[in-house]
Amino acid sequence: MTTLSTQIQLASRPVGWPTHDDFRRVVVELEPLAPGEVRVVNEFISVDPYMRGRMNDVRSYTPPYALDATMTGGAIGRVTESESTDVPVGAVVSHQLGWRDVAQGDASGFRVVPELPGVPLSAYLGILGMTGLTAYVGLLEIAHLAEGDTVFISGAAGAVGTAAGQIARLRGASRVIGSAGTDEKVALLTEKYGYDAAFNYRSGPVRELLAAAAPDGIDVYFDNVGGDHLEAALDAFSDGGRAALCGAIANYNSDETPAGPDNMSNIVTRGLTLRGFTVGNYLEHFPAFQHDMAEWFAAGSIVFDETVVDGIDNSVDAFLGLMRGENTGKMVVRTAV
Amino acid sequence: MTTLSTQIQLASRPVGWPTHDDFRRVVVELEPLAPGEVRVVNEFISVDPYMRGRMNDVRSYTPPYALDATMTGGAIGRVTESESTDVPVGAVVSHQLGWRDVAQGDASGFRVVPELPGVPLSAYLGILGMTGLTAYVGLLEIAHLAEGDTVFISGAAGAVGTAAGQIARLRGASRVIGSAGTDEKVALLTEKYGYDAAFNYRSGPVRELLAAAAPDGIDVYFDNVGGDHLEAALDAFSDGGRAALCGAIANYNSDETPAGPDNMSNIVTRGLTLRGFTVGNYLEHFPAFQHDMAEWFAAGSIVFDETVVDGIDNSVDAFLGLMRGENTGKMVVRTAV
Numbered sequence: 237m238t239t240l241s242t243q244i245q246l247a248s249r250p251v252g253w254p255t256h257d258d259f260r261r262v263v264v265e266l267e268p269l270a271p272g273e274v275r276v277v278n279e280f281i282s283v284d285p286y287m288r289g290r291m292n293d294v295r296s297y298t299p300p301y302a303l304d305a306t307m308t309g310g311a312i313g314r315v316t317e318s319e320s321t322d323v324p325v326g327a328v329v330s331h332q333l334g335w336r337d338v339a340q341g342d343a344s345g346f347r348v349v350p351e352l353p354g355v356p357l358s359a360y361l362g363i364l365g366m367t368g369l370t371a372y373v374g375l376l377e378i379a380h381l382a383e384g385d386t387v388f389i390s391g392a393a394g395a396v397g398t399a400a401g402q403i404a405r406l407r408g409a410s411r412v413i414g415s416a417g418t419d420e421k422v423a424l425l426t427e428k429y430g431y432d433a434a435f436n437y438r439s440g441p442v443r444e445l446l447a448a449a450a451p452d453g454i455d456v457y458f459d460n461v462g463g464d465h466l467e468a469a470l471d472a473f474s475d476g477g478r479a480a481l482c483g484a485i486a487n488y489n490s491d492e493t494p495a496g497p498d499n500m501s502n503i504v505t506r507g508l509t510l511r512g513f514t515v516g517n518y519l520e521h522f523p524a525f526q527h528d529m530a531e532w533f534a535a536g537s538i539v540f541d542e543t544v545v546d547g548i549d550n551s552v553d554a555f556l557g558l559m560r561g562e563n564t565g566k567m568v569v570r571t572a573v
Numbered sequence: 574m575t576t577l578s579t580q581i582q583l584a585s586r587p588v589g590w591p592t593h594d595d596f597r598r599v600v601v602e603l604e605p606l607a608p609g610e611v612r613v614v615n616e617f618i619s620v621d622p623y624m625r626g627r628m629n630d631v632r633s634y635t636p637p638y639a640l641d642a643t644m645t646g647g648a649i650g651r652v653t654e655s656e657s658t659d660v661p662v663g664a665v666v667s668h669q670l671g672w673r674d675v676a677q678g679d680a681s682g683f684r685v686v687p688e689l690p691g692v693p694l695s696a697y698l699g700i701l702g703m704t705g706l707t708a709y710v711g712l713l714e715i716a717h718l719a720e721g722d723t724v725f726i727s728g729a730a731g732a733v734g735t736a737a738g739q740i741a742r743l744r745g746a747s748r749v750i751g752s753a754g755t756d757e758k759v760a761l762l763t764e765k766y767g768y769d770a771a772f773n774y775r776s777g778p779v780r781e782l783l784a785a786a787a788p789d790g791i792d793v794y795f796d797n798v799g800g801d802h803l804e805a806a807l808d809a810f811s812d813g814g815r816a817a818l819c820g821a822i823a824n825y826n827s828d829e830t831p832a833g834p835d836n837m838s839n840i841v842t843r844g845l846t847l848r849g850f851t852v853g854n855y856l857e858h859f860p861a862f863q864h865d866m867a868e869w870f871a872a873g874s875i876v877f878d879e880t881v882v883d884g885i886d887n888s889v890d891a892f893l894g895l896m897r898g899e900n901t902g903k904m905v906v907r908t909a910v
Contacts, residue, residue, distance in 0.1 A: 289842065462837060462838065466837065467833075481837075481840050481841045482841065483841060494835060494837075494838075495832045495833060495835055496804075496832060496833025496834040496835055496836075496837045497833040497837070498831060498832055498833055499833075500799060500803065500818075500831075500833045500834070501799065502849075503818050503847060503848075503849035504818045504819065504820060504849035504850070504851065505626065505849070505851070506849065507848075507849055507850055507851060507854060508848070508849050509846065509847070509848045509849075510840060510846070510847040510848075511840075511844075511845070511846045511847075512839075512840035512841035512842070512843065512844055512845050512846075513841070513844050514841065514842070514844060517844060
């Protein structure tokens with residue numbers, strides 16, 4: 237019996253916005269398992285903003301995606317065959333083999349997930365996985381969130397943003413402000429995610445919108461957007477403010493060189509710290525994160541949204557939708573349909 | 574007997590480059606000393622780039638200079654009369670009363686200087702004063718200089734830059750690179766101040782000049798300039814690089830809004846830290862700085878230059894010359910002529 241795996245490959249490097257032509261669907265016949273290997277039928281695969289950067293052939297924190305190779309990234313599934321005693325048949329595992337419906341490889345590349353009661357598997361790609369860890373590390377390790385801080389989070393209705401707002405609150409922020417790109421998302425921020433104030437960044441200059449939402453200034457900025465949002469934050473910062481720079485989705489699909497903030501001198505005069513990070517360098521915080529998250533889930537203190545797209549063949553559409561901001565919360569593709 | 578004090582006041586707020594019309598010379602008749610007060614005949618007064626910022630009426634780390642009031646700032650002189658037992662006649666003192674030839678006030682505003690043998694008093698306004706402390710704090714506390722680091726310093730022939738290059742070397746940097754605005758200054762950096770490489774930033778795009786001088790990248794950037802220098806540093810940084818942002822003289826006299834670096838996304842992808850600081854918030858490091866500097870001076874490990882302008886009446890010219898980069902090392906005005 238042969239097993240087929242449907243996979244999505246990068247066929248060409250996008251210039252500006254990716255299109256379907258930049259990707260290719262292939263069906264691969266899998267080899268029988270070698271000793272130590274496992275085979276996993278995926279349930280969900282993750283699409284994330286950072287993937288856009290990896291489609292370019294430039295130096296970055298992760299190597300660029302290879303052309304004509306399957307898109308890698310977070311995924312979760314169940315083991316259906318195993319030649320490893322560490323990772324038995326039936327185990328739920330997460331891995332980084334990405335956009336394919338069936339994955340296989342050495343067991344060391346698969347991590348058995350300790351399931352929490354009542355939590356869907358997709359959440360381990362989001363709020364309980366790298367997405368949640370990104371929010372946690374960014375606020376606590378990078379921006380040194382302190383009790384009483386006023387926190388501004390851009391792209392607040394996204395997967396990282398919705399996690400960050402709640403973590404900020406649970407860790408003592410006195411005021412949490414978010415930006416999002418539609419009125420529906422803005423309403424969700426204050427009504428569901430506990431933000432004190434939120435604004436639609438399409439409704440005016442971000443500088444003015446943030447100044448109105450944070451009349452007494454901000455202490456911490458969690459940046460998912462870059463561009464005019466970072467500029468607005470630099471204006472709003474109180475002395476000693478700290479920014480965790482996580483992403484700049486505003487620029488990912490631009491083929492023009494973006495101008496930086498025009499108020500960089502505030503960094504000197506207000507004694508600000510801007511610090512960029514990528515979660516892959518902070519995996520040692522995963523146990524502390526898991527511990528805190530399990531407590532918060534048990535206490536009912538965490539809510540989350542997912543945008544689920546069905547079918548491996550729709551992975552590119554899911555990714556493009558994410559780039560356009562069509563998701564609320566974590567965007568995942570359900571491969572087991 | 575009356576005592577007269579010649580003082581330079583700010584008469585109007587400069588727009589763009591300051592002119593002589595923005596200042597006013599006054600001669601003030603000093604009151605007899607009150608109990609607890611001292612009178613000091615200044616030997617040197619300090620002119621510094623940060624003073625340009627204080628001439629504007631904007632929020633900053635120090636309040637703006639008041640109009641029609643005497644310019645304040647660092648100065649050093651000898652006590653000629655004293656109604657204080659703490660600060661006796663004959664003591665050498667530093668203070669912040671700025672651009673005047675005779676200063677007086679409560680003794681608490683005057684700090685007795687522990688003189689090192691063979692060091693001119695002007696040095697306590699520079700390498701042994703706030704200027705040296707700025708370099709020391711910026712490298713060690715802000716940029717966390719580590720042994721083996723490659724360090725880039727902009728405005729390297731200035732007072733802070735010449736101190737920073739030597740401190741970096743003394744604290745274990747493996748390669749120190751500097752930029753300056755004339756070929757003479759560039760030569761001085763490598764021939765006198767121990768820089769491994771230096772370039773004239775007027776001789777080409779800073780990005781290319783820095784890339785050529787630091788083919789293996791930089792770990793630490795000490796920024797005195799901002800603008801294209803910061804942009805070049807962001808391109809040259811190795812992963813985990815750290816910038817101490819000390820000043821941005823490139824922008825001080827601009828009445829246009831400067832564009833920020835076009836490569837801010839490197840902050841995220843390379844995990845960089847940009848941190849602004851002003852030395853006034855780090856005065857607790859003065860004892861450690863004094864200790865290290867005394868040792869380095871005793872060992873003959875520190876050299877320094879000064880550009881001395883004679884006469885309180887030439888203070889404005891000294892300041893304008895500083896803004897134009899006419900100084901090498903610390904710019905001071907000798908008032909005792």
